[in-house]
Amino acid sequence: MPSMWLSDMQKIGVAFCSGGMFFLTGGVIMFFDRAMLAMGNILFLLGLTLIIGPQKTLYFFMRQQKLKGTAAFLFGILLILLRWPFVGFCVELYGILILFGDFFATAAGFVRNVPVIGPYLAFALNRLSGATGGRRNAELPV
Template structure:
């Protein structure tokens, strides 16, 4: 099977991000288990850094438009580590929506092509995001 245009470190970054997502989902399923949520956050941040690089990651989180989302995301991680996992996860989720909200239109376009369930899910994502043709953050 032909490989995509990703480098080896980017492929490892995708694995880290996927693992982080699974740990976050597992932490929520296990009634906001603090250790799993923390591990998911760490793996996600490492994966994101490996995928787009350290300088672009710092530039993404430090953008003026994204400072509110960055502050909420970091505050959520700190609340999780300080044994307030439910409140921390909600604050972190708000930060994720602010930081990555521009990607929802792209995700909706991809999901639209899935047979039967794609169009309704894509419409729901477009309604949630409320942004169209926004500038991509990276």
């Protein structure tokens, strides 16, 4: 199977991000298990750094329009570590929606081609991202 365009480091990053999503989902299923949520956050951040690189990761989280999302995301992680997993996860989820909301419209374009449920999922992703027709922040590099 061809490796497409991913380097070996990016493949490891995808594996870490997938593991992070697995642990975050498991932490929610296990009634907001603090250890699983913390491990999921660590793996997700490590995987994102390996996929796009440390400088681009820092640039992504420190952009002016993303500072509120970054603060909410980091504060949510802190709350999880301080034994407030449900509140921390809710705050962290808000930060994730602000940080990665622009990508939902892109994902909706791919999901739209899935038979039967594709248009419904695309509609939900577009509503979640707030996209009404065009891309928000289309000039952004990441």
